[in-house]
Amino acid sequence: MSENTPAPDTDVVVVGAGVTGLYTVHRLRTLGHRVRGFDRAADVGGVWYWNRYPGARCDVESFDYSYSFDEDLQQEWDWSEKYATQPEIMRYLHHVADRFSLRDAYTFETSVRSAELDEDTLTWTVRTDTGETVTSRFVVFAVGCLSSAQRPDVPGLDSFAGPSYHTGEWPHEGVDFTGLRVGVVGTGSSGIQSIPEIASQARQLTVFQRSPNYSVPAGNEPLDDARRRRVKAGYAERRRLARLSGGGSPFTTYPKKTFEVGEEERRAAYEKRWQLGGVLYSKTFPDQLVDRAANDAARAFWEEKVRARVDDPAVAELLVPGDHPIGAKRIVTDSGYFETYNQPHVRLVSLRTRPIERVDATGVVLADGEHIALDALVHATGFDAMTGSVDRIEVRGRGGRTLKEAWAAGPRTYLGLGTDGFPNFFNLTGPGSPSVMVNVVLAGEQHGDWLADLLAYMEAHGHRAVEAAPDAVEDWVRECRDRAGATLLMEADSWYLGANIPGKPRVFMPYVGGFKVYQEIIDAVAADGYKGFRFS
Known part of the structure; x- marks a missing residue:
C-alpha cells in the first residue's frame, strides 16, 4: 500500500450477529480494532432470530449453550429450563448485546451483497443492499450454517x-x-x-x-435455584470438561466399546443417555459411529x-x-x-x-x-446448509475469482478458516471446522479467540495480509474427507453432505474429529508461526 492510498474505513467487517458474530465483534474490539458489523435481521440473534416456529428449542443444555468468556456473565444469567426455548435464547443474546454494548457495532436490516478484494492494497470493498460501501482490511463471515431456508x-x-x-x-x-x-x-x-x-x-x-x-426425548425439565447454584459453583470444571470433549459439552462416551460389556450393562448405558436426551444418544459408546454392528445395537434400543x-x-x-x-x-x-x-x-x-x-x-x-x-x-x-448463507454473497478474491467458483466442487478451506486466493478473509464456524457437530457457542469462542490471536501476531510482525496456502487447503480438505470416510456418517443422505439440495456436490462439509482434537490442531498451527498460512 502506497503512502497516497486512503486508509480503509474500518479494520474488520463482520457479517452476522449470531452467537459467533457477536463474540467476534466483542473480542476484536477489546483489542482495539475498529469493527463494522452487518446483519439482514432487525436485531441480534442469528439463526434464533429467524427460527421462531412453535417448539423451537436448543438441543444442547442451556448451561452449556452459553458464553464462557466472562465469569460475571456466567454467574448472573439464570436459565429457566434444561433445554432453552427460542424466546429464552433470544433474551439471553439481547442481554449479552446490551451488557457488552455490541449493537452499536452493527447496521441491522442490511444485507451484504458483495465483498471484493483490491489486490494492490490487499483491502476489501464491501457493498450492501442499502447502497452503502465500506472498505476494510479484513472481512469475517459469521453467517451461520443453518440460515438459508x-x-x-x-x-x-x-x-x-x-x-x-x-x-x-x-x-x-x-x-x-x-x-x-x-x-x-x-x-x-x-x-x-x-x-x-x-x-x-x-x-x-x-x-x-x-x-x-x-429423535430422542429431550428430557426437558425446569431448573430450580439449587440446581443453578450447583452448576454455577462448578462452571470452571464444566467448561474444562466441555473443551476436552468431542462435542463441546461436558459429557464423554462410555469408557468401553459396545460389545466389551454385557447386554445388561449396555442397556443401562443406553438408558442413561436416553434420559439425558437428544444428540448425546448418538455418542453413547465410542464405536457407535464407526462400527456398524455397534450402531445396530444402539438403533435396536432406539x-x-x-x-x-x-x-x-x-x-x-x-x-x-x-x-x-x-x-x-x-x-x-x-x-x-x-x-x-x-x-x-x-x-x-x-x-x-x-x-x-x-x-x-x-x-x-x-x-x-x-x-x-x-x-x-x-x-x-x-436449509441449504453450511454453504448456502455464504453463496448468497458475491465474494471476489484474487483474479476476480468468486468464492462460489472456488467452492464449486465443495467447500475448500484450511482449518475451516481461510481459503487460498482470498487473503484477509475468514469464514467462522462453517465448513471445514467442527461447527454443526459441536456446541456452536464454544466453537464461536474458539474461532473468535484464534482469529484475535492471529491479528495480534500480524500486528506484532508487521504483516499486512494473511492467506491460506493452496497445499495447506488441499491437505485439510483431504483430512476432513478421510476422517468422515472412516465413520458411518457417509452412509446417510444428510445436509452434512448437501444431499437435501438438488445438484449440490456430495461432500461431507464439517470436520468430524471433535472439539478437543480440532483445538489441538489450530493451537499447533498458531504455535508454529501459523504454518500453512502465507503472510505479506
Missing part, C-alpha cells in the same frame, strides 16, 4: 390460497392454527419440534414425511423405545428409519413427537410411497389422486 420444488406451490410458512422464516407475531386443517411438510428437526405444538391447536394435522428421522410409544404398528413402521445408521444424521431432540401420532386428528403420509404430485388452491394432491384439503401449509424443509 430451503423451500421444496413442488408444482403449484404458489397457487395455494391459504397462508404458507417456512419454519426458518417464522412470523415474529406468531401463528394461530386453532381450528384449522394444517399440513406440515418435513420431519427434520424443525418439523419434529413443531408438529406436537401445531397438533395441539389444529383441527386436523397432516404430516407429509419425506424421510423418517431418529427402535424398541419408539415402537412402544406409537399405538398403531403401521404408523410406527413409517416412523422408523431404515435407510441410514443412527446418528449419521443429526439426532433430533423432541418433546412428545412420536406420541403425537396417537391422536385421532393427526395423520402421517409417507411421501416415499405416496409422493405429492402438486399443490392446488385448496390443498395437496398426492400421486395416487387423493386430495388433502388444507387451510394452512408449513414447510419444515430445512
Whole structure:
C-alpha cells in the first residue's frame, strides 16, 4: 500500500450477529480494532432470530449453550429450563448485546451483497443492499450454517390460497392454527419440534414425511435455584470438561466399546443417555459411529423405545428409519413427537410411497389422486446448509475469482478458516471446522479467540495480509474427507453432505474429529508461526 492510498474505513467487517458474530465483534474490539458489523435481521440473534416456529428449542443444555468468556456473565444469567426455548435464547443474546454494548457495532436490516478484494492494497470493498460501501482490511463471515431456508420444488406451490410458512422464516407475531386443517411438510428437526405444538391447536394435522428421522426425548425439565447454584459453583470444571470433549459439552462416551460389556450393562448405558436426551444418544459408546454392528445395537434400543410409544404398528413402521445408521444424521431432540401420532386428528403420509404430485388452491394432491384439503401449509424443509448463507454473497478474491467458483466442487478451506486466493478473509464456524457437530457457542469462542490471536501476531510482525496456502487447503480438505470416510456418517443422505439440495456436490462439509482434537490442531498451527498460512 502506497503512502497516497486512503486508509480503509474500518479494520474488520463482520457479517452476522449470531452467537459467533457477536463474540467476534466483542473480542476484536477489546483489542482495539475498529469493527463494522452487518446483519439482514432487525436485531441480534442469528439463526434464533429467524427460527421462531412453535417448539423451537436448543438441543444442547442451556448451561452449556452459553458464553464462557466472562465469569460475571456466567454467574448472573439464570436459565429457566434444561433445554432453552427460542424466546429464552433470544433474551439471553439481547442481554449479552446490551451488557457488552455490541449493537452499536452493527447496521441491522442490511444485507451484504458483495465483498471484493483490491489486490494492490490487499483491502476489501464491501457493498450492501442499502447502497452503502465500506472498505476494510479484513472481512469475517459469521453467517451461520443453518440460515438459508430451503423451500421444496413442488408444482403449484404458489397457487395455494391459504397462508404458507417456512419454519426458518417464522412470523415474529406468531401463528394461530386453532381450528384449522394444517399440513406440515418435513420431519427434520424443525418439523419434529413443531408438529406436537401445531397438533395441539389444529383441527386436523397432516404430516407429509419425506424421510423418517431418529429423535430422542429431550428430557426437558425446569431448573430450580439449587440446581443453578450447583452448576454455577462448578462452571470452571464444566467448561474444562466441555473443551476436552468431542462435542463441546461436558459429557464423554462410555469408557468401553459396545460389545466389551454385557447386554445388561449396555442397556443401562443406553438408558442413561436416553434420559439425558437428544444428540448425546448418538455418542453413547465410542464405536457407535464407526462400527456398524455397534450402531445396530444402539438403533435396536432406539427402535424398541419408539415402537412402544406409537399405538398403531403401521404408523410406527413409517416412523422408523431404515435407510441410514443412527446418528449419521443429526439426532433430533423432541418433546412428545412420536406420541403425537396417537391422536385421532393427526395423520402421517409417507411421501416415499405416496409422493405429492402438486399443490392446488385448496390443498395437496398426492400421486395416487387423493386430495388433502388444507387451510394452512408449513414447510419444515430445512436449509441449504453450511454453504448456502455464504453463496448468497458475491465474494471476489484474487483474479476476480468468486468464492462460489472456488467452492464449486465443495467447500475448500484450511482449518475451516481461510481459503487460498482470498487473503484477509475468514469464514467462522462453517465448513471445514467442527461447527454443526459441536456446541456452536464454544466453537464461536474458539474461532473468535484464534482469529484475535492471529491479528495480534500480524500486528506484532508487521504483516499486512494473511492467506491460506493452496497445499495447506488441499491437505485439510483431504483430512476432513478421510476422517468422515472412516465413520458411518457417509452412509446417510444428510445436509452434512448437501444431499437435501438438488445438484449440490456430495461432500461431507464439517470436520468430524471433535472439539478437543480440532483445538489441538489450530493451537499447533498458531504455535508454529501459523504454518500453512502465507503472510505479506
